[in-house]
Amino acid sequence: GATEGIPDITIRILLLGDSGVGKTSLMMRYSDDRFAYSLIATAGVDFKVKNMDIPNPAYNASSALPLSPSASLSLSPEEREMRILLSKPFLKVRCQIWDTAGQEKFHVITRAYYRGAHAIVTCFDVTDGDSFRNIDYWLANIHTHTERGGGGGGVQTMIIGNKTDLQEKRVVSKEQGQALAKECGVKYIETSAKDGSNVNIAFEQLATDVVSQM
Ligand code: GDP
Ligand code: MG
Numbered sequence: 001g002a003t004e005g006i007p008d009i010t011i012r013i014l015l016l017g018d019s020g021v022g023k024t025s026l027m028m029r030y031s032d033d034r035f036a037y038s039l040i041a042t043a044g045v046d047f048k049v050k051n052m053d054i055p056n057p058a059y060n061a062s063s064a065l066p067l068s069p070s071a072s073l074s075l076s077p078e079e080r081e082m083r084i085l086l087s088k089p090f091l092k093v094r095c096q097i098w099d100t101a102g103q104e105k106f107h108v109i110t111r112a113y114y115r116g117a118h119a120i121v122t123c124f125d126v127t128d129g130d131s132f133r134n135i136d137y138w139l140a141n142i143h144t145h146t147e148r149g150g151g152g153g154g155v156q157t158m159i160i161g162n163k164t165d166l167q168e169k170r171v172v173s174k175e176q177g178q179a180l181a182k183e184c185g186v187k188y189i190e191t192s193a194k195d196g197s198n199v200n201i202a203f204e205q206l207a208t209d210v211v212s213q214m
Contacts (some may be wrong), residue, residue, distance in 0.1 A: 007051055007094035008085065011210050012116050013203070014098045016138045017123035018131040019105040022162040025193035026123065027097045030203050035194050047098045052204060053090040057212040063087040093207050107137075114145040118210045119156040121202070126161045126190065127169040132176070135159060139184055156209045157186045160202060165192040 015023040029035055031048035064087035067075075075083065085091075098117075103109060114120075122138045124131040139157070146155050161177040164170075174190060181188030187205065191198040 005051075005092055008088070008091045009211065009214070010094040010096060011118040011207060012096045012098060013119045013121065013206060014113065014117045015100065015121050015123060016109065016142070017104065017121075017160075018125075018128070018134050019102065021123045021125040021128065021131045022193045023104075023123050024099050026121075026160070026162060026191065026199060027099045029193040029196055029199045031097060033196070035196070046101070047096050050095050050097070050203075052093050052095060052207060054093045054204070054207050054211050056086075056088050056091045058086055059089050060086040091211060093211060095203060095207055097203070107141075109141060109145070111145050114142070117146065117155055119158070119206045121158050121160050121206065122186075123160045123162055124172070125163050126172045126177070127163055127166050129171050132161075132172045132180075135180060135184075154213070156206055156213065157184075158202065158206055159184070159186055159188045161188070161190040162193060164190045164197060165194045 015027060017023055025035060027048050031050045063083050072080075098113070100109065100113070103113075120142055122135055122142070124135055126132075142155070142157065159177065159181045161172060161174070177190065178188050187209075189198055189202040189205065191202055193199060
């Protein structure tokens with residue numbers, strides 16, 4: 001299945017956003033497909049891993065055809081490896097989802113947390129206006145701590161509006177979320193870690209964008 005075998009690529013995805021918006025819950029929903037009301041034991045969980053199959057943007061069917069023995073011998077090991085990679089319609093992507101361990105509460109996300117990130121998900125809670133207004137803060141934080149910034153040019157960034165299952169408590173509309181994301185030049189997806197809606201879609205979208213930028 002999709003979760004077995006040796007990954008072709010490992011990508012590092014970070015979760016950011018105010019305390020309580022559901023970052024740990026999103027990670028658990030995505031990696032283990034479960035949800036817990038109280039997450040007492042989350043301190044100490046640095047990251048979770050999940051493998052997924054992502055369409056190979058560089059797929060080239062002719063790379064899968066056998067070469068003549070002389071052509072095959074003329075390839076360097078790197079060329080041979082590249083050919084194998086190009087012959088795969090799907091890439092096995094090992095997705096490492098990194099969660100903050102509560103340091104977001106004190107706004108002390110360090111440069112080390114950002115190191116090597118391929119993608120960053122900035123999360124807010126659609127029932128919490130402050131968490132939405134703080135998206136600006138988190139995006140600015142990404143810019144200060146990564147060389148290439150948030151929007152384009154390397155680190156893929158996405159805004160997630162979480163807790164859509166709480167429709168009656170909602171204070172941030174989908175349109176507001178979309179408008180902010182558009183302004184920031186990033187994608188916007190609404191999720192519920194509780195009922196699971198859009199969680200896989202969000203991470204798969206992110207991984208697809210990362211892979212297509214490589
Ligand atoms: P974090 O501080 O950003 O890691 O947030 P948590 O994942 O610890 O979640 C904070 C609280 O919100 C917990 O009580 C979760 O059970 C709850 N929560 C997280 N996601 C959702 C969601 O999608 N819907 C609902 N109703 N509650 C959620
Ligand atoms: Mg947490």
